[in-house]
Amino acid sequence: MAYKIIASQCTSCTACEAECPNVAITEKGGTFVINPKKCTECIGYFDIPQCVAVCPVDNTCIIDNNFPRYQPRA
Amino acid sequence: MMYDAGPSIDVTDEAGGSVGDIMQQIADHKGCGTSGGSGKASCGSAAGSGDLAPEIWEKVKNHPCYSEEAHHHYARMHVAVAPACNIQCNYCNRKYDCANESRPGVVSEKLTPVQAAKKVLAVASTIPQMTVLGIAGPGDPLANPAKTFKTFELIYNTAPDIKLCLSTNGLMLPDHVDTIAKYNVDHVTITINMVDPDIGAKIYPWIFYRNKRYTGREAAQILTDRQLMGLEMLTERGILCKVNSVMIPGVNDHHLVEVNRAVKSRGAFLHNIMPLISAPEHGTVFGLTGQRGPTAQELKALQDGCEGEMNMMRHCRQCRADAVGLLGEDRSAEFTTDKIMAMEVDYDIDTRRAYQAQVEDERQAKVAAKQAELGTLAGEMSDVKILIAVATKGGGRVNEHFGHAKEFQIYELSTAGAKFVGHRRVDLYCQGGFGDEDSLDGVIRAINDCAAVFVAKIGGCPRADLVKAGIEPVDQYAHEFIEQSAIAYFKDYLGRIRTGEITPVVRGDADIRQGAFIAG
Numbered sequence: 287m288a289y290k291i292i293a294s295q296c297t298s299c300t301a302c303e304a305e306c307p308n309v310a311i312t313e314k315g316g317t318f319v320i321n322p323k324k325c326t327e328c329i330g331y332f333d334i335p336q337c338v339a340v341c342p343v344d345n346t347c348i349i350d351n352n353f354p355r356y357q358p359r360a
Numbered sequence: 361m362m363y364d365a366g367p368s369i370d371v372t373d374e375a376g377g378s379v380g381d382i383m384q385q386i387a388d389h390k391g392c393g394t395s396g397g398s399g400k401a402s403c404g405s406a407a408g409s410g411d412l413a414p415e416i417w418e419k420v421k422n423h424p425c426y427s428e429e430a431h432h433h434y435a436r437m438h439v440a441v442a443p444a445c446n447i448q449c450n451y452c453n454r455k456y457d458c459a460n461e462s463r464p465g466v467v468s469e470k471l472t473p474v475q476a477a478k479k480v481l482a483v484a485s486t487i488p489q490m491t492v493l494g495i496a497g498p499g500d501p502l503a504n505p506a507k508t509f510k511t512f513e514l515i516y517n518t519a520p521d522i523k524l525c526l527s528t529n530g531l532m533l534p535d536h537v538d539t540i541a542k543y544n545v546d547h548v549t550i551t552i553n554m555v556d557p558d559i560g561a562k563i564y565p566w567i568f569y570r571n572k573r574y575t576g577r578e579a580a581q582i583l584t585d586r587q588l589m590g591l592e593m594l595t596e597r598g599i600l601c602k603v604n605s606v607m608i609p610g611v612n613d614h615h616l617v618e619v620n621r622a623v624k625s626r627g628a629f630l631h632n633i634m635p636l637i638s639a640p641e642h643g644t645v646f647g648l649t650g651q652r653g654p655t656a657q658e659l660k661a662l663q664d665g666c667e668g669e670m671n672m673m674r675h676c677r678q679c680r681a682d683a684v685g686l687l688g689e690d691r692s693a694e695f696t697t698d699k700i701m702a703m704e705v706d707y708d709i710d711t712r713r714a715y716q717a718q719v720e721d722e723r724q725a726k727v728a729a730k731q732a733e734l735g736t737l738a739g740e741m742s743d744v745k746i747l748i749a750v751a752t753k754g755g756g757r758v759n760e761h762f763g764h765a766k767e768f769q770i771y772e773l774s775t776a777g778a779k780f781v782g783h784r785r786v787d788l789y790c791q792g793g794f795g796d797e798d799s800l801d802g803v804i805r806a807i808n809d810c811a812a813v814f815v816a817k818i819g820g821c822p823r824a825d826l827v828k829a830g831i832e833p834v835d836q837y838a839h840e841f842i843e844q845s846a847i848a849y850f851k852d853y854l855g856r857i858r859t860g861e862i863t864p865v866v867r868g869d870a871d872i873r874q875g876a877f878i879a880g
Contacts, residue, residue: 297454298443298470299443299444299445299454299498299499300443300444300504301443301444301445301446301499301503301568304444304504305568305571332571332572333572334572334573336571339568339571339572339573340444340446340568340573342445342448342454343454
């Protein structure tokens with residue numbers, strides 16, 4: 287149900303924080319984290335997840351397999 | 361990452377021609393250097409408006425990033441309040457961020473707008489020649505508009521005499537032109553590396569624009585359209601624009617002549633072509649693919665080629681986005697966030713004005729000395745042109761020991777006078793009182809295209825090695841003004857050619873050292 291940020295790759299550039307339509311991204315311990323309860327994978331807002339699209343380091347914002355994929359309500 | 365910063369606010373400039381007039385004068389303006397007679401003027405040679413319109417000169421004369429002459433006397437600082445970026449450049453790597461990383465776009469500390477404003481006041485109170493504040497990243501200031509403009513607002517309210525500048529990749533510029541005007545930011549630098557999307561696709565892997573990631577040619581087309589639109593909109597509003605370009609051999613080196621034409625026709629008043637920095641250890645795409653940067657002579661040839669079109673900037677040090685001090689020095693380590701927050705800051709505008717008045721007197725004296733010396737060259741007829749390297753600590757004087765020099769300023773001497781054409785960074789030759797032979801080789805490679813090196817003092821060993829390499833060590837002008845001394849030397853040089861004492865030879869090329877300035 288959510289994306290996550292690989293902390294070891296995060297440059298802490300803040301770009302994703304401003305783009306997230308769900309305000310799910312915050313700074314924590316020097317890097318940024320996604321609140322899985324708030325993340326909707328941008329479904330209903332944009333065609334592609336904004337954090338993935340804006341992140342300067344490839345494969346840093348990725349699907350968190352610990353959660354089921356987000357299901358938009360009908 | 362943005363290379364270097366630019367521009368500023370000029371709160372004193374309300375009068376003086378209409379916007380249209382001023383921009384026309386900018387467009388007509390040409391040349392940079394101290395050469396007289398050839399129709400070229402100077403960005404900072406004569407006291408030094410050259411043929412710059414008075415309104416423009418008023419705006420740029422104390423700006424170290426714009427006026428080659430001003431950078432000897434005035435300092436700038438960058439505050440790193442803008443970490444996010446919206447484009448990816450192949451010469452940039454945002455991954456690493458440590459104090460030992462010596463390249464543009466890298467910072468040691470990010471600041472909040474409140475911290476940044478306090479830092480600016482602390483630095484301005486400690487360094488009275490600090491006249492310019494730039495926001496250049498480490499990402500793109502306009503990808504962080506709230507932080508950028510909040511910082512400007514805080515500084516404008518407490519220290520209105522400090523000029524504000526902004527350096528951007530231009531992608532979001534058209535959206536923010538009115539805000540830039542509102543905060544009295546009247547100098548903006550745009551990094552434009554291409555106007556052809558096919559070339560752009562080789563420089564920019566992607567951009568993030570209006571909630572979408574674009575790649576390849578499409579990305580470069582959007583970027584160039586937005587950059588040129590932003591430039592035109594700023595020009596229409598009378599906001600001075602400098603254009604930065606990174607010279608990437610084999611990718612955009614020839615194309616930059618076209619870029620130069622495109623930005624000139626849209627009213628940019630200064631073009632700064634910088635060498636690519638691409639050391640493999642920086643981990644940039646160009647660094648990893650082995651894309652080389654230009655040699656000193658390749659860079660100079662391109663700058664010379666564009667100079668007929670418009671003013672060229674030659675003194676850019678490609679500094680970090682958190683640099684503090686005169687160009688060529690970085691005092692950022694003195695002003696870390698911890699130290700600043702503990703400082704009691706008393707912003708005394710009168711002390712700053714008194715200091716700046718003193719600098720103005722010194723500048724006038726220097727120009728007068730140069731003009732007088734130039735008079736003695738009148739009547740000399742010769743096609744000889746040579747380059748010289750100068751060791752200086754600033755103030756426009758030959759006042760640095762050879763072994764202590766971290767960079768050399770390069771002047772081109774001809775019967776037209778002495779013209780500043782660039783600088784070369786080197787590793788210190790003298791380390792702990794002893795000369796280091798390896799770094800001496802590096803110094804010689806960096807100034808290999810020069811006929812002489814002017815120093816305040818030099819030891820016997822390096823002197824002999826320089827002579828062997830065909831570079832004449834000159835210490836007779838210690839602590840004198842650079843340009844006056846250079847003209848006197850050149851006059852003597854021509855005399856020695858006439859008597860057959862020396863035969864001018866074509867010097868080889870020289871290296872450009874990788875990396876931006878850091879403290880130390």
